[in-house]
Each structure stands twice: as structure tokens, then as C-alpha cells.
Amino acid sequence: MSELGIATDLDTSLLLTRVRLGPHGPIGHVEIRGGRIVSISASPPTDRPDEIFDAGGRTLLPGLTDAHVHLVQWASARRRVDLSGAASAREAADLMAQAARRAPGPGAGEALIGFGFRDALWPDAPHRDLLAWAQDRAVALVSNDLHTAWLGPAALAALGRSGHPTGVLRENEALDAAAQLASTGRALTDAWIGDALRAAAARGVTRLIDFEYADNVTDWARRGAEEELPVRVTCTVYPDHLERAIADGLRTGSVLPGTAGRVDVGPLKLFVDGSLNTRTALCHDPYPGTGGEVPDRGVLLTPPDELQRTMARAAAHGLQSAVHAIGDRANAIALGAFERVGCPGRIEHAQLIDPADLPRFARPDLVVGVQPAHAPDDRDVADHHWGGRTHRAYPYADLLKAGATLEFGSDAPVTPLDPWHGVAAAVHRGGDAERPPWHPEQRIGLDDALLATGAGPGGLQVGRTADLIVTEENPADVAPQELAAMPVHATLLAGRWTHRAD
Numbered sequence: 001m002s003e004l005g006i007a008t009d010l011d012t013s014l015l016l017t018r019v020r021l022g023p024h025g026p027i028g029h030v031e032i033r034g035g036r037i038v039s040i041s042a043s044p045p046t047d048r049p050d051e052i053f054d055a056g057g058r059t060l061l062p063g064l065t066d067a068h069v070h071l072v073q074w075a076s077a078r079r080r081v082d083l084s085g086a087a088s089a090r091e092a093a094d095l096m097a098q099a100a101r102r103a104p105g106p107g108a109g110e111a112l113i114g115f116g117f118r119d120a121l122w123p124d125a126p127h128r129d130l131l132a133w134a135q136d137r138a139v140a141l142v143s144n145d146l147h148t149a150w151l152g153p154a155a156l157a158a159l160g161r162s163g164h165p166t167g168v169l170r171e172n173e174a175l176d177a178a179a180q181l182a183s184t185g186r187a188l189t190d191a192w193i194g195d196a197l198r199a200a201a202a203r204g205v206t207r208l209i210d211f212e213y214a215d216n217v218t219d220w221a222r223r224g225a226e227e228e229l230p231v232r233v234t235c236t237v238y239p240d241h242l243e244r245a246i247a248d249g250l251r252t253g254s255v256l257p258g259t260a261g262r263v264d265v266g267p268l269k270l271f272v273d274g275s276l277n278t279r280t281a282l283c284h285d286p287y288p289g290t291g292g293e294v295p296d297r298g299v300l301l302t303p304p305d306e307l308q309r310t311m312a313r314a315a316a317h318g319l320q321s322a323v324h325a326i327g328d329r330a331n332a333i334a335l336g337a338f339e340r341v342g343c344p345g346r347i348e349h350a351q352l353i354d355p356a357d358l359p360r361f362a363r364p365d366l367v368v369g370v371q372p373a374h375a376p377d378d379r380d381v382a383d384h385h386w387g388g389r390t391h392r393a394y395p396y397a398d399l400l401k402a403g404a405t406l407e408f409g410s411d412a413p414v415t416p417l418d419p420w421h422g423v424a425a426a427v428h429r430g431g432d433a434e435r436p437p438w439h440p441e442q443r444i445g446l447d448d449a450l451l452a453t454g455a456g457p458g459g460l461q462v463g464r465t466a467d468l469i470v471t472e473e474n475p476a477d478v479a480p481q482e483l484a485a486m487p488v489h490a491t492l493l494a495g496r497w498t499h500r501a502d
Contacts, residue, residue, distance in 0.1 A: 012050040013038075014495055016470070019055035022457055023446065023476035027057060032466040035494035040462060058489055059474045061450070062459025063206025063467035064419040067369050068348060068409025071210045071233075073146065075192035076182050077413035081114035083141060092117045092150075093130040096139055111138035111155060111181040115413060118144050120277045120381040126150040128167025140181045142174075144377075144414055145275040149174035155181060171274050171301065175213045190223055196417065197231045201498040203418045204469035204488040207232040207454065209266055209369075209409070211322075211348075215241055217250065217265060224259025230498040232467070234266040236322065242268060242314060251318030262493075267322040267345055268314045271301040273330035276351065277381055281327035283352065287385050298327050307337045315343035322346040322369070328354045328392075335360045346407075351378075352386060352393050362403030369407050370396060372422040372449075373415040376430020379438040390439060396426055397442045406452040420486045423449045428480035446475060446483075466495035 013033040021028045021040065031039040031049065039045055081099040086092035096114050103112070112134070119126060131139050131152030139152035151159070151167045159177055161169075169177050184192075200208065208231055210216055216235035223229065235256075237245050245265070254265040274280025279287050282298035302310075311321045325334040326349045334347050335357055344365030351374070353361075361368055375394040382390050392398070399406060408422040415421055426449040431437030450456055459467070472487035491499040 013047075014051045014053065014466075014492075015044065015049040016053050016055055016060060016468075017044055018057055019470065020057060020059040020474060021460055022061060023059060023450070023474055025460075030060065030460075030468075032492075032495040035466055035496075037460070037462050037464050037466050040460065053490070055470055055489075059471045060460065061204070061455045061469050061471060061475075062464075063454065063469055063491065063493070064204045065207040065209075065407070065454035066200070066205055066410050066412070066417055066419055067209050067407040068371060069208045069210055069412045069417055070146065070212045071193055071196065071208070071412075072182070072189060072212045072214060073142075073178070074412035074417050075189070075196040076113070076184075077115045078196065079192070080116075080142075081112070082116055083114045084116035084118075084144065086117050088122050089119065089124045089126045089130055092126070092141060093133075096131065096141065097133055100134065100137065100139070110184070111140055111158075113139075113178075113182060114141040116144045117141055117150075118277055118381065119148070120279065121384060126166070126168050128153055128156065128164070131167070138181060140177065142178050143277060145277045146178070146414065147171055147174055147275040147278040147280060149177045149181075151177060151181075170278055171271075171280060171299065179213055190226070193223065194227070197229060198499075200417050201230040201491045201493075202488060203420065204471070204486075204491055204499075205231055205417070205419065206467040206469070206491065206493050206498075207234070208417070209234040209236065211236050211269055213238065217241065217245065217256070220263045221256045221259065224256060224263040228260055229262045230493060231262075232493070233263045235263060236266040236269045237319065238269050239310060242310070242319070245319065246313075246317045252320040265319075267320040268310070269322050269324070269348075270307060270310060271324040272307065272333050273301055273325060273327050274299050275326055276378060276385065279385060281352065282325075282330040282333075283327040283386075284329045284354065285389070288387065297329065300330075300333075304333050304337065307333065308340050311337055311341045311343060311345070315341060320345040322348050324348045326351045328352045328357070328389075332357055335363075338363060338366060349411075350399070352389065353395050353398070355392055355398075358395075358398055358402040358404075361399055366405065367407050368399060368404045369409055370394070370399075370452075371409050371411045371415065372396065372426035373410060373424075375442075376425055376438060377415065379430065391441070393439070395442050396444050400444055400448060406448075407454075408449070408452040418484075419453045421484045423453060423475075423486075424480060424483035426452070427483060432481065446480075450475065466492055468492045472501075 138155040141150040220235040273282035280299040323334040429437035470490040
């Protein structure tokens with residue numbers, strides 16, 4: 001057995017007996033050998049396996065994929081000051097001051113970091129002066145969407161930015177600042193990531209795509225070689241590392257050697273625009289209260305010509321692109337780039353769509369990576385800043401009708417690394433006892449939502465790798481608003497347990 005409790009002898013066999021074969025399937029028996037499903041039958045096979053697991057009628061599904069994660073940020077955010085409830089900049093600063101009093105003795109160079117604030121509707125603005133109480137201690141607050149970093153004087157000094165007038169950094173500057181201030185040393189960071197992966201496996205995750213703002217190929221090659229990972233990881237490439245990836249002959253889908261086949265190379269990550277909360281998502285229409293100038297419609301981070309050149313260079317060397325596009329104008333630019341370059345790839349987020357562009361998302365080999373749990377979280381900000389347009393925001397039903405291929409992610413730490421949250425939000429659109437669902441016309445069915453997490457019926461086939469989960473309840477019998485809390489009894493990766501409730 002490995003340190004993570006995963007059996008390493010692939011010659012052993014496992015029989016899952018009395019298991020429901022998917023949400024609408026019968027009770028059956030599944031035999032696993034050599035990490036793959038070798039039989040699915042109505043009655044148990046006659047050969048005696050090495051291990052028998054009696055599911056007692058629980059439901060078997062293919063393992064879940066979280067198709068958009070920032071794993072270092074998520075692993076760190078699980079230990080950061082929670083700012084999600086702050087209703088103003090002053091309240092957020094006070095929460096940080098309270099946390100500083102509870103933990104007055106940071107290690108050398110260790111910053112106190114808060115995470116999760118949403119300032120789009122705040123009555124006051126973040127400013128470095130609100131953090132002056134920290135004196136020589138580095139204090140940083142990172143927004144829920146990761147696109148804003150609000151720094152105190154000592155944190156600004158540590159980054160050589162003492163002269164910054166407000167201490168509020170956005171977009172690439174914010175990502176760089178958060179990465180530098182959150183650095184805790186390789187050993188501790190990897191330990192936190194190990195904890196986060198085990199927690200993900202306990203929620204049924206067998207694969208994720210890591211969009212961390214880092215040298216992901218190098219980092220995951222090391223992690224995958226040092227221990228047997230409980231989750232398969234696809235690691236993205238950022239433009240700063242593109243030429244090295246090309247020189248090393250890396251291609252999208254390449255398995256990194258020495259990682260037991262559990263780490264592969266993903267797409268090149270590119271940005272067209274920013275985010276809704278930061279008001280940098282690039283839109284056709286201006287944000288309210290602005291004069292209608294182009295900058296007031298969001299920020300263009302990568303001009304179309306540059307985007308197409310970079311995508312074409314990557315594609316020529318077997319690297320697909322994942323293009324971040326949130327506003328409707330940004331999505332039109334991303335779609336145009338894929339059409340002109342003619343390559344496969346992904347559009348990430350696709351939060352606001354011009355209806356005229358919907359048919360363009362049906363392009364073959366184009367995946368739309370969306371985060372359904374963002375919709376209920378963002379509804380108030382969207383209603384304010386995208387007023388009159390939210391019928392085409394987070395438009396999952398319209399995208400499916402247009403023929404798009406959807407994959408769900410969490411964008412953790414923006415929302416928790418837990419695909420069930422996304423399934424629930426997609427099926428229910430975030431209604432509860434106090435508020436009705438938000439634009440329920442954009443709901444999608446449970447089967448489509450499970451398919452977008454990788455848990456569609458195609459995964460329960462003879463010959464497929466046995467990345468599987470067993471749920472305590474049948475998802476088809478659970479009320480939509482309760483799907484987020486779906487209890488996961490067990491998770492298997494290549495037929496080996498990565499989580500068992502018993």
C-alpha cells in the first residue's frame with residue numbers, strides 16, 4: 001500500500017456487488033481487475049475475487065471531474081481568513097484585524113492572508129490605509145474571483161510596491177502578488193495540497209484540471225513522482241512557460257514520466273478579459289454609471305491578433321488552448337480566435353453570451369468549461385452590473401440547446417472543490433426558502449449535469465478504467481437543492497480505494 005492507502009498491486013481483483021448501475025440503472029455486479037472494469041452482470045461472476053465490496057444497493061457512478069481548479073490557491077484558502085461575509089471594506093479590514101489578534105506571531109516572512117471578499121456592491125472602497133493597523137506585518141486580502149488583491153503597507157513593501165497609492169492590485173498584478181505572498185515553502189505547500197486532494201477524493205473526485213498560476217508541469221512532475229496521487233491531475237501551461245514546453249516536446253495529453261500515469265499535460269491558459277466582480281469582464285455594453293467609453297466596458301487583456309498568434313503557435317506543437325472569457329465581447333473574441341486558428345481547445349467561464357454567438361459554441365472539439373456554482377453566488381452582482389442582460393448570463397440550457405459541450409468546474413477557491421455544488425446549482429439555479437431560483441429557464445437536467453462532471457453513463461462500460469464512486473443515495477431520488485450535500489460512500493481510482501466511509 002502507498003502512503004495514501006492506494007493498493008499498488010494491479011493484478012488484484014475487486015467485485016462490487018449489489019450496486020445500482022447509474023441513477024436509472026438496475027442493481028448489478030461489477031468486476032474490476034488490473035485497474036479496469038472486466039465485467040458488468042446481473043448476477044455475480046463465478047470466479048472468486050480478491051476482495052468483495054457489498055454496496056447494499058448504493059449507486060455506482062463514473063468518477064467526478066473538476067475541470068477548473070487553482071489548487072495551490074484552494075489548498076491555501078482552506079487555511080485563510082474567511083472574508084466571504086464582509087459587507088464593506090471596513091468590515092473586511094476589521095475581520096483581518098481580529099484574525100491578527102488571534103494569531104499574533106507569524107513565521108518569518110509569513111503574510112496574513114484573507115480570502116473571499118466581494119467588493120462589487122460595497123458602499124466603500126478597499127484602501128491600504130484601512131490596513132495601517134498591521135504596521136510591520138504583511139497583510140493581504142484576495143477577492144473571491146482571484147482578480148483583486150488588496151494589500152497593506154508592509155505587504156506592498158515586501159513586493160517593492162511601497163508607492164502604490166491604494167494598495168489595490170487587479171488582474172495579472174493581483175495574481176502575481178497573491179502567488180508571492182502566499183509562498184510557504186515547497187514542503188508545506190505540497191502537504192496542504194495532499195490534504196486537499198484527499199478531501200477531493202472524499203467527495204468523489206477522480207480527476208481535476210489545475211489552472212494554478214504557476215509552473216504547473218514542473219510542480220506536478222515533482223508531486224507525482226514523490227507520492228501516488230489520489231486524484232488524476234491535468235496541469236495547464238501558462239505563456240511564460242510555453243517555449244520551454246515546446247522545446248521539451250510536451251503536448252496536450254502527454255503523460256508526465258514518473259507519475260504513475262496520474263499527471264498529464266493540459267492546455268495553454270490565455271486570458272481575454274477579467275472578471276465580473278472586478279468589473280473587468282469585457283462586455284459590449286458599459287457597466288452602470290460609466291460614460292460608455294471602451295475601458296468602462298471591461299478590460300481586454302490579450303488583443304485578438306496576439307491571441308490568435310499564440311494559439312496558433314501552441315497548436316502547431318500539439319498544445320491546445322484554454323481561453324478565459326467572461327464578458328459577451330470577450331466570448332466573441334475567443335470564438336473568433338478558435339474559428340481562425342482552427343484548433344481544438346476550451347473556452348473557460350462563458351458567463352455572459354450574446355445570443356447571436358450561441359451557435360458558434362457548437363464547434364467540434366471545443367469544450368466550454370463553466371462553473372455553475374458561480375451563478376447563485378454572483379446573482380446580485382450580475383443583476384446590478386449586467387442589469388437587463390442576466391437572462392443570457394450563465395446560460396447553460398441555451399448552450400446545450402445550441403450543441404455546446406459543457407464541462408463543469410469549481411474555479412476553487414472561488415467555490416469549493418466539490419462537483420456536487422456545481423451539479424446542484426446547474427439543476428436548481430440556487431433557489432432556497434428565502435429566494436426563488438435565479439433564471440430557472442437556464443436549468444439543465446440531472447443527466448446532463450452529471451455528464452458535464454464526467455459521471456455520464458459512458459464510464460460504466462467493460463474495458464474502461466475503474467475510476468468510480470459509490471454514493472449513499474441515488475442522485476435521481478434526491479431533491480435538486482439537496483444534491484450539493486450528496487454523501488459519497490467510496491471512491492476508486494484505477495480500481496483502488498482512495499476514500500471509504502467505512
